[in-house]
Amino acid sequence: MDQFILQILNGLDKGSAYALIALGLTLIFGTLGVVNFAHGALFMLGAFVAVTVSNLLTLSHKVVDETRTDFLGNPLQVDVPYLYDFFGQAAGDTIIDWAVPISILVAIPIMVAIGFAMERGLIKYFYKRPHADQILVTFGLAIVIQEIVKYFYGANPIPTPAPDAFVGSFDFGVVLGFDPNAIIYPYWRLVYFFFSVVVIGAVFAFLQFTTFGMVVRAGMADRETVGILGIDIDKRFTIMFGIAAAVAGLAGVMYAPINSPNYHMGMDFLVLSFVVVVVGGMGSLPGAVAAGFMLGILESFASMSAVIDLLPGINQIIIYLVAIIILLTRPRGLMGRKGVMEE
Amino acid sequence: MGLLEVKGINKRFGGLQALGDVNLSIKENTTHAIIGPNGAGKSTLLNVLVGKLIPDSGSVMFDGQSVLGRAPHEINQMGISRVFQTPEIFSDLSVFENVMIPCFAKRDGAFRMHAIESIFAEKGIQQQAESILDDVNMLEKRDMLASSLSRGDKRRLEMAMCLVQDPKLLLLDEPTAGMARADTQNTIALLKEIREKRGITMAIIEHDMNVVFSLAERITVLAQGTPLVEDTPDNIKGHPKVREAYLGETQV
Amino acid sequence: MLGLEKKDFRLLLIVIGLTAFAPFLLNPFPEGSDLAQFNAGYPDLMQRFVIFGIFAIGFNILFGLTGYLSFGHAAFLGAGSYGAVWMFKLLSMNVLPAIAISVVIAGLFSLLIGYISLRRSGIYFSILTLAFAQMSFALAYSVLTPITGGETGLQLALSDPRIFGAAQTATGNIPVPALFGLEMRSSFEWNVGAWLFTFNAGYYLAAVFMIIAFYISIRIFRSPFGMMLRAIKSNQTRMSYTGLNARPYTLAAFVISGMYAGLAGGLMASMDPLAGAERMQWTASGEVVLMTILGGAGTLIGPVLGAGMIKYFENIFSKINETILHGWFAFLPDGLEDVVVAMIYPFIGKGWHLTLGIMFMLVVIFLPGGLVQGGQKIAALFSRKKAEETKPNATEPAE
Numbered sequence: 001m002d003q004f005i006l007q008i009l010n011g012l013d014k015g016s017a018y019a020l021i022a023l024g025l026t027l028i029f030g031t032l033g034v035v036n037f038a039h040g041a042l043f044m045l046g047a048f049v050a051v052t053v054s055n056l057l058t059l060s061h062k063v064v065d066e067t068r069t070d071f072l073g074n075p076l077q078v079d080v081p082y083l084y085d086f087f088g089q090a091a092g093d094t095i096i097d098w099a100v101p102i103s104i105l106v107a108i109p110i111m112v113a114i115g116f117a118m119e120r121g122l123i124k125y126f127y128k129r130p131h132a133d134q135i136l137v138t139f140g141l142a143i144v145i146q147e148i149v150k151y152f153y154g155a156n157p158i159p160t161p162a163p164d165a166f167v168g169s170f171d172f173g174v175v176l177g178f179d180p181n182a183i184i185y186p187y188w189r190l191v192y193f194f195f196s197v198v199v200i201g202a203v204f205a206f207l208q209f210t211t212f213g214m215v216v217r218a219g220m221a222d223r224e225t226v227g228i229l230g231i232d233i234d235k236r237f238t239i240m241f242g243i244a245a246a247v248a249g250l251a252g253v254m255y256a257p258i259n260s261p262n263y264h265m266g267m268d269f270l271v272l273s274f275v276v277v278v279v280g281g282m283g284s285l286p287g288a289v290a291a292g293f294m295l296g297i298l299e300s301f302a303s304m305s306a307v308i309d310l311l312p313g314i315n316q317i318i319i320y321l322v323a324i325i326i327l328l329t330r331p332r333g334l335m336g337r338k339g340v341m342e343e
Numbered sequence: 344m345g346l347l348e349v350k351g352i353n354k355r356f357g358g359l360q361a362l363g364d365v366n367l368s369i370k371e372n373t374t375h376a377i378i379g380p381n382g383a384g385k386s387t388l389l390n391v392l393v394g395k396l397i398p399d400s401g402s403v404m405f406d407g408q409s410v411l412g413r414a415p416h417e418i419n420q421m422g423i424s425r426v427f428q429t430p431e432i433f434s435d436l437s438v439f440e441n442v443m444i445p446c447f448a449k450r451d452g453a454f455r456m457h458a459i460e461s462i463f464a465e466k467g468i469q470q471q472a473e474s475i476l477d478d479v480n481m482l483e484k485r486d487m488l489a490s491s492l493s494r495g496d497k498r499r500l501e502m503a504m505c506l507v508q509d510p511k512l513l514l515l516d517e518p519t520a521g522m523a524r525a526d527t528q529n530t531i532a533l534l535k536e537i538r539e540k541r542g543i544t545m546a547i548i549e550h551d552m553n554v555v556f557s558l559a560e561r562i563t564v565l566a567q568g569t570p571l572v573e574d575t576p577d578n579i580k581g582h583p584k585v586r587e588a589y590l591g592e593t594q595v
Numbered sequence: 596m597l598g599l600e601k602k603d604f605r606l607l608l609i610v611i612g613l614t615a616f617a618p619f620l621l622n623p624f625p626e627g628s629d630l631a632q633f634n635a636g637y638p639d640l641m642q643r644f645v646i647f648g649i650f651a652i653g654f655n656i657l658f659g660l661t662g663y664l665s666f667g668h669a670a671f672l673g674a675g676s677y678g679a680v681w682m683f684k685l686l687s688m689n690v691l692p693a694i695a696i697s698v699v700i701a702g703l704f705s706l707l708i709g710y711i712s713l714r715r716s717g718i719y720f721s722i723l724t725l726a727f728a729q730m731s732f733a734l735a736y737s738v739l740t741p742i743t744g745g746e747t748g749l750q751l752a753l754s755d756p757r758i759f760g761a762a763q764t765a766t767g768n769i770p771v772p773a774l775f776g777l778e779m780r781s782s783f784e785w786n787v788g789a790w791l792f793t794f795n796a797g798y799y800l801a802a803v804f805m806i807i808a809f810y811i812s813i814r815i816f817r818s819p820f821g822m823m824l825r826a827i828k829s830n831q832t833r834m835s836y837t838g839l840n841a842r843p844y845t846l847a848a849f850v851i852s853g854m855y856a857g858l859a860g861g862l863m864a865s866m867d868p869l870a871g872a873e874r875m876q877w878t879a880s881g882e883v884v885l886m887t888i889l890g891g892a893g894t895l896i897g898p899v900l901g902a903g904m905i906k907y908f909e910n911i912f913s914k915i916n917e918t919i920l921h922g923w924f925a926f927l928p929d930g931l932e933d934v935v936v937a938m939i940y941p942f943i944g945k946g947w948h949l950t951l952g953i954m955f956m957l958v959v960i961f962l963p964g965g966l967v968q969g970g971q972k973i974a975a976l977f978s979r980k981k982a983e984e985t986k987p988n989a990t991e992p993a994e
Contacts, residue, residue: 035718125960131718132664136888137959139881143952151941151949271725271877278722313738320726320733327715327723393836419838431836433829436822444826445837447819453840456847458820459811461598465819504837 002173002182007300009172013189013258015296016196017043020251021273022280022288023200024244030283031216031240034123035131037138040270041145042245045114046252047261048149049107051158054099057083098163100257107253108246115245119238142266150263157260162188166257192254199250200289203243207285216240275323281333291334295319346371346512346544347392352401354387354568361387362398363568369512369561374538374545376555379565385548388565389516392546393425394418406511416453422511428520430497432504434490438481441489441500442472445508475507479533495526499533506537513537515547519554531557556580603813606895610809614802617641618792625789632919635911638782638795639866643906645798645805646862651886651898652805652812653855657848658884659893660821662828664721666880667708667728671701671853673735673875675860677742680749680870687760688770688868690779690800694861701857702850709849713842716831728877735872748871772865774800779866797866804862805899808855813895815851824848825893856883885951889958891965900966908947915944 083092173182207213280287345368622636675697779797890901
C-alpha cells in the first residue's frame with residue numbers, strides 16, 4: 001500500500017510538467033489550429049529565465065577582505081553580491097535563496113512577450129499552410145531557440161536550487177500511519193504539484209468565467225461563426241498564444257530545481273508532451289491535463305522493480321505503448337473532439 | 344430492375360432521423376434527379392451510395408451487387424463515379440496527369456506496384472487521356488497545373504476524370520452550385536452531350552430547378568429524409584404535394 | 596537511355612560524374628594552405644556524404660511524394676546497422692551479405708511500423724512514427740542489450756564465430772570489412788604538386804550504391820506509381836473516388852524509404868563495423884527531415900544536396916574557431932575586427948546549428964522547393980527567361 005502511494009506521488013511531479021506543457025500545446029491546437037513543435041523550447045526558456053534571474057541576483061563585485069589571505073599570502077578578494085550592498089547580507093541572502101519563486105514574476109511578462117512575438121512574427125503566416133509545414137517551421141524555430149540558449153549558457157546543465165525552506169523531504173508515511181521513511185517525498189516536488197494545479201485551475205477558470213474565455217471557447221468550436229459575429233478573434237488568439245507560452249514557461253521555471261536546466265531539455269519534453277496531447281485527444285483541454293497526470297503516474301508505476309522484473313524495459317516504453325494503443329483504438333484520444341486535425 | 348436499387352434505407356444521427364425508409368430505383372440509361380429542400384437528406388443519401396456512410400438498415404444494390412460495407416474505392420471500381428459540389432481534383436498535378444490517373448485506375452485496379460515503368464512509355468493511357476481532354480475541349484490546357492484552372496474548367500476536368508473511367512453510373516452532387524449563369528449553361532450543355540453521346544446513367548442532386556428540368560428524365564422528391572414522390576419532370580411540376588413541400592418556396 | 600527521359604539521364608550523368616570525381620572536387624585547396632581546412636575530400640566525410648545522401652533520397656520518396664512526414668526513419672537506419680554488424684559477427688567480413696541483410700531487416704521492420712502507423716494520417720501519423728522510433732531507441736538501449744550491445748553499442752570481437760571467414764587475422768586482430776578482399780578502409784593516395792587526393796574503397800562502394808539508389812528514385816518519380824503517390828499528397832478524397840486504394844501505395848512508399856534507410860545503415864556499418872542505439876533517436880530522424888527539406892523535398896537531386904550540405908556544415912564549418920576568424924579579418928582595423936568577429940562567430944563554428952536552423956526556417960517559409968527551387972529561381976533571373984516559362988514545368992517534378 002505504501003509503495004502504491006509512493007508511486008502515485010512520484011508520478012505527480014512529472015505528470016504535472018506533462019500536463020502543463022500539454023495544456024499549452026492544446027490551447028494552441030484548439031484555438032489556432034497550429035501544431036507547435038517549438039513548445040518544448042518555450043518550456044526550456046522558462047527554465048532559463050530562472051537561471052538568468054538567479055545569475056542576476058548574484059551579480060557581484062570584488063571586495064578585498066583584509067581579514068583573510070589567499071594561499072600566496074596576499075589579501076583575499078571575495079565576491080560580494082550587489083544585493084548585500086542594497087539590502088544588507090541577511091536580506092540579500094534570502095532574496096538570492098528565493099530566486100526561483102521570484103523568477104515566476106519575471107517569467108510571466110517575458111514569456112507572454114515571447115509568445116506574442118512568435119505568433120505575430122511567424123505563426124500567423126502558417127494558419128493556412130499544411131500541418132506538415134507548421135511542424136517543420138516550428139521545429140526549425142525550436143532548433144534556433146535552443147542554439148541561442150546554448151550560445152549564451154553553454155551546453156552543461158546549470159544547477160538552480162530551490163529555496164532552502166523547500167530542501168529536504170516530507171514524510172508522508174508518518175502522516176498516513178505507515179512506518180517512518182516509508183513514503184518520503186521532496187518538498188519542492190510537492191510545491192511543483194500544487195503550483196501546477198493552481199496554474200491549470202487558473203487557465204480553466206479564465207476560459208470558463210470570463211467573456212474573453214467564452215469567446216475563445218466559441219472560437220475553438222467554430223471559428224468561422226465567431227468571425228461572422230464581427231468579433232476580432234485573431235487578436236484574442238494572439239493573446240491565447242501568449243498565455244500558452246506563459247504556461248509552458250512557468251512549468252519550466254518551477255522545473256529548474258528538479259532537473260538542472262540544459263539547452264535540449266525542451267526537445268526531451270516535447271516528444272512526450274505530444275504523446276500526452278494525442279492520448280488526451282487533440283484539442284481537449286481536460287484530456288490533456290488528465291492524460292498528463294495519468295501518463296506521469298503510469299510511468300512511475302512502470303519503474304517499480306516488481307514491474308520491471310515482470311516486463312523488462314517496460315518503464316522505458318510504457319508511454320509510447322499507451323499512445324500507440326490509444327491512437328489505434330480510439331483515434332480521437334481519450335476526450336478528443338470530432339474532426340480536430342483530421343484530414 | 345433498376346441499375347441502382349435502394350431499399351428501405353434508414354440512417355439516424357443521434358436523435359435525428361436523416362433518412363427514413365428510403366426506396367429508390369434508378370433505371371439504366373436515364374438521368375434521375377433527386378431534389379428536396381435543405382436538410383431533406385440528399386447528401387446523406389449520396390454518402391450512403393458511395394460508401395462513405397453505412398446505413399442503419401436497408402440495402403443498396405448496384406448492378407446486382409450490394410455496395411454496403413464497401414470502401415469508396417471499391418464502389419468506384421464497380422462502376423460508380425462521383426462529381427463533387429466543389430470539384431475534387433489533384434490540384435498539384437497537371438491537367439494531363441489528372442486524367443491519366445483514372446485511366447490507370449480503370450486499367451490496373453485499386454493498386455498496382457508499377458514503380459519502374461515510365462509514364463512516358465504508357466502510350467495507350469496517354470492516348471486515352473488526350474482523347475478525353477479533347478472531348479471536353481481542354482487539350483490545349485494539358486500542361487497547366489490543375490490548381491490554376493478557372494472554376495468552370497475545374498468542373499470540366501473533374502467531369503473528364505469521371506468520364507474517362509466509362510462509369511455505369513455518374514453521381515453529380517450539385518454540379519452547378521455557386522456557378523455564374525454562363526458556366527451553368529455550359530455545364531448543362533456538357534451534361535446533355537455526355538448523356539446523348541455516351542449513354543451514361545446519371546443521378547443528379549441539385550437545387551437549381553432550371554438545371555433539374557433541363558436535364559432530368561425522372562425526378563425523386565425527398566422531404567424530411569423520405570421520398571415524397573417520384574415521377575417525370577412534367578408531372579412533378581404539377582404535383583400539389585411537391586409544390587407544397589418544395590417548389591412553393593422557390594416559386595418556379 | 597536506361598529508360599530515362601533525356602533530361603533525367605543528363606541529371607544521372609551529372610551525379611555519376613560528381614561522385615566519381617568527388618576526391619578531386621572536394622579537395623580544391625593545396626595541402627598546408629590556409630584554406631585546406633575547407634577540403635572535404637577525406638574518406639570519412641565523403642562516405643558520410645553518399646550514405647546520408649541515400650538516406651535522404653529514400654526519405655524523399657515517402658515525404659516528397661506522399662507528404663507523409665515520418666519522424667521515425669532513423670529507426671530503420673539503426674536496424675540496418677545492427678543487422679549488418681551481426682552479419683560481420685556471424686557470417687564473414689564480406690560487406691555484400693551485410694548490406695543485403697540490412698536492407699531486408701529494415702524492409703521488414705518498416706513494413707510492420709508502416710502497416711500500423713499508416714492507419715492514421717497527418718499529425719497523428721507523424722506522432723505514431725515518432726513514438727515507434729523512440730520506443731525502438733529505448734528498447735535498443737536497455738532490454739535488447741544482448742542483441743544491440745546497449746549503451747556501448749554493438750561491436751565486433753575476437754570471439755565472434757564468423758563461420759565463413761576468419762575469426763581473427765593472422766596477427767590476432769579483428770578483421771575489417773571488405774569486398775572480396777578489398778578492405779573498405781583501404782585508400783589510394785595521389786600527390787599532385789601541393790595537392791593530395793585520396794581514393795577510398797569504401798567511398799566508391801557507397802557511391803555506387805548511391806548512384807543505383809538515385810537511379811531507382813528517378814524511375815519511381817517518373818513511374819505511374821510515383822504519380823499515384825503525388826496524387827495521394829494532392830487529394831486523398833479524389834484518390835479513393837477514382838477507385839484507387841491509397842493505403843497500399845503509401846505503405847509501399849514507406850517500405851521503400853525504409854529499405855533505403857536500411858541500406859544507408861548497412862553501408863555505415865560496412866565503413867565502420869559498429870552500431871549504436873543513438874542512431875535510432877528521434878533527433879537523428881529529424882536530421883534527415885532537415886536534409887530533405889533544405890535541399891528540396893519532392894525534387895530529385897535536392898535531398899542529396901541537403902545531405903551534403905548538412906554534413907559539410909557539421910564537419911568542416913563547425914571547425915572554424917575564433918582564432919581562425921580573427922585571422923581572416925586581420926586586415927580590418929583592430930576595433931572593427933573584434934566587432935565583425937563577434938557578430939559572425941555565433942553563426943559559425945560550434946554555432947553552425949544556429950545557421951542551419953535559420954536556413955531551414957527560411958526554406959520552409961519562402962522556398963517550399965528547397966535550395967533546388969532557390970537555385971532554379973536564381974538561374975531563371977540570370978537567363979532572363981520569362982516567369983511563365985517556369986510554370987509549364989510543373990507537369991513534372993523539378994529536378
